[in-house]
Each structure stands twice: as structure tokens, then as C-alpha cells.
Amino acid sequence: MTWETLDVVVAGAGPVGLMQACELRLAGLHPLVLERAAEPSTAPKANGLCGRIVDTLDHRGLLARFAESASYSGPFPGFPFGSVPLPFAVLGASPLRGMALPQPDLERLLGDRARELGVEIRRGHELVGLAQDGEAVHADVRGPDGRYRVRTRYLVGCDGARSFVRDAAGIGFSGDTAPDLLRLGHFHAESTAGLFDDVAMEVPGIGPLERGWNRTPRGRVLVTSLRPGVYIVGTYETGGPPAGSGTPMAVGELQDSVERVLGARLPLGEPIWLSRTRGQARLADRYRQGRVLVAGDAAHLFPAGGSSLNVGMLDAVNLGWKLGAIGTRGAPPALLDSYEAERRPVAERTLRHTRAQAALDRATGRDGDALRDLLTELFALEQPLRRLGGLLHGSDTRYGDHAHPLVGRFVPDLKLSTETGHTRVAALLHEANPVLLDLADRPDLRAVAADHHVTVVTARSDDPSADTVLIRPDGYVAFAADGSTVDDLRAVLATWCGTA
């Protein structure tokens, strides 16, 4: 048994664990990532990213690089809310931004980035035991060459829905599993369907199937395509036969299910991936137990698509700089309490709207159709569209109640004029260092910020609401004021950025 002492161990190299490792490394720590699987997963689970995480990738200078691998990146002209369309195009500027990027590509890009930053990722190393005292966490690992133990100051469980870390730390995971079974498959096809086309597939004997969910009294069939040449097909059945337990999903099982619902089989090519799943709505009772924390699917599961990666990867971004501030800047350990205080309510809110979406999806018969028809009318109006767009994007997230309208919110991408030219806020956060925007040329405030190793940018901006803005590494505003004093700024810096 060998011993190592580490800053942070991250369990799991899924999208959240990899994002976590990158953020920890940017914050000056040396994380070790332990991943049970010997090879990266090829399961095309998520079809892409949408919401605030896309703006955060922009802050890190990664947006263009990730977009290169995406079949679409930009504002979404529409999005389903529990199979009710949200026609964002009518607003002119869509409130929801995203990219169509299959999860294996996302994980490859994040893995490359982590390695560039010098993160050590041990594949084929499973976390199998943990214990903690006031000083450290002791983690038992089963690797290809046998078992060993590591000692680490903190351990973050990004180990997915069945999180070993969550269970070993004694954190409950309350919620429920949906009764209805989703059968899902990705198939090669001679598809010419574009990302936002209405018609997804022509079916002999039936005609065109709409993109999205196609309903009959016997259930619903999903047909969609997010990349040329690939179809995604799924079914939910009302009162269908039970799934063969223990046997892998087969094309025939999916086609039989499609036939029971639609009355015809689909012209599908070679399968790429097949699975059965049931939606889950769950939330960790706590996000932290001593020196052990959870993030991503280990902390929350949402019963409708589109939000899991946004919320999960943003957990990692919120936590990374805080552990870094405690580890390298002398920030108070109580800063860590703000992780759960900020992120768990976001997951709670997401759980509410994804539960509502699942209920809307599930509602059957004439009553269900009437509900969806009525909401289709309502959701075409500007106010509900803006509200739901903000909800899905996460742009309505605010950490805490504050007098100044900017504080607690994601910083707007202000255009800035500096001595050396024009820039924008997103370009200042690539290194994930806190940034002080000095918009009134205040040498006294600049000196205080520099003492705390904060990036200081003196500029003129088109936003007149504050002349001093302190931006946290995750892009949220920690402090904004007009005519602030040195003492105001010192107090805020001591809380968020550590001692000078």
C-alpha cells in the first residue's frame, strides 16, 4: 500500500469531473482524477450543451474550439418544453444559446483541455473506499496494478447517478423514478434533416413524421436528427409489454415498440447505440459532508432533457475556484458553504421545471392534448417565452439578495474601452482569475485589488450602473457600486478572494 498526499481528488472523468479538474487546475491546485473506466465512453448520451455553460466556455476562451466539433452552435430558434414548442425565433434574439455536440466529443474536448493544463487522469482506477477526519480524506483506489490509498485535502464526487462518493459520505438522494420506460436508439440514416427542420422522417405507409414526439393513443415516438446522417428514435408506450430485464436492448425490441405505437416500423439504418432508461427526479440532501463534495449527476438527476450538463458543469465551475481560493489564496474555509447555498437551489429550481416538463410529456388522452394545445398558445407569447428562456438558459440565476442589481448575477458581456483598445468582459476571464473592473480610474481601489492578486482592468464601459465591479472567476458579480470605498472593497475581497 503506497501513500500520496494531494490537493483534491476528483472521482469520475465524465463531463463534470473533467470540467471540475480544469477549473481546479486554473485555480492553482493539482487535482488527481480517478476514472473507473479504462477507456472514454462512446455512449452518445447528451446531444449537446445549452444554457449558461456555453457563456462560461466563452469566458474560458473555449467556445470557438468546442464549436468546431459541433454541428450547430449559436442561439436556438426553438426548444421543446415538455413537448410544447418554445418558438424563440419570434423574439428576434433567442434567450437560449447552445451547441449540438455529442457527449463523447464533449468529453474528448474536455479531456484534451485537462491534459493541456497538466491534470493527471488515471483511467482504470476505481474509488472503492473513503474515510475522512478533520484534516484529510483517505481514499482507497483499485487500479490495474492493485489497490492503493491516497490522502487528499478534499474529494469531489463527480461519479454520476449511482455515485459511490455520495453514498459513502452518507448523503441521501431523495426523489423518484418515473414509471414509464424510454426505449432509445441512435441510428445511421441517409438523413438530410437539418437541426431545426420540422419534418424528421418519411415513413412508408404513414407519411412524414414530425421532428420531436409523435403521439398516438398508444404512446409516443420520438424521431429527431441533430447531425446529418444520424437519427435518434425513442418510444414511450401506454401499457406496453414489460422490458426484458437483464437483456441488452435490441433493434427488434425498439421496432416492435414503434410498431405498437405507430402501426408501422421505421426505415432505420445500422444502430449506433441502444438503451432503455427511466427518467429520475432526485436531489442530494446535502452537497457537502466535511471534506467530501458532490457535483453533477452525483448531486441531481432531472427527469427531462437539456439541463443536466448545464447545471452539472456549472456546479464544477462554482466549486473549482472556491477550493482554489481556500487552498492557494488563504480564503476562509467557510467560503465552501456557499457552494451548496448557491448551487443546490439552482438544482431545486431545475428539478421543478423538468418535473413539470415530464408531466406535460406524460399527460395522455384528450386532456393531455388540450393541456399541450393551450400551453402552445401561451408559450407563443413574448412574456412566457422570455421567462422560460431565462429558466432553461439559467440566466435567471441570482446568488443571494443584494441591493445592487448586478450583484449575484452573471456579469453582462460589457464592451470595454481600455488604454490599449477595445475588449469585452468574456475575454478577461480566460485564466479564471477574479477581475476588478475599475470604470472610474481609481488608483486606491486598484492598489487594494492588486494586493489580493486580482486582475485589474481600468476601462470605460457602456454600462452606467456601477463604476467598480468585482467579477468572480465563475463570471458572477461579487461586488458592484458607484463611489465605493477602499474598506468596502477590502471586506468583499477578504470574503471571496482570501487575504492579501
Ligand SMILES: Cc1cc2nc3c(=O)[nH]c(=O)nc-3n(C[C@H](O)[C@H](O)[C@H](O)COP(=O)(O)OP(=O)(O)OC[C@H]3O[C@@H](n4cnc5c(N)ncnc54)[C@H](O)[C@@H]3O)c2cc1C
Ligand atoms: C440517453 C441520455 C440522453 C441525455 N441527453 C442529455 C442532453 O441532451 N442534455 C444534457 O444536458 N444531459 C443529457 N443527459 C444527461 C447527461 O448525460 C448527464 O447529466 C451527464 O453524463 C452527467 O455527467 P457527470 O460527469 O455528472 O456523470 P457521468 O457522465 O455519469 O460520469 C461519471 C463518471 O464517473 C465514473 N465513475 C463512477 N463511479 C466511479 C468510481 N467509484 N471511481 C471512479 N470513477 C467512477 C464513471 O465511469 C463515469 O465516467 C442524457 C443522459 C442520457 C442517459
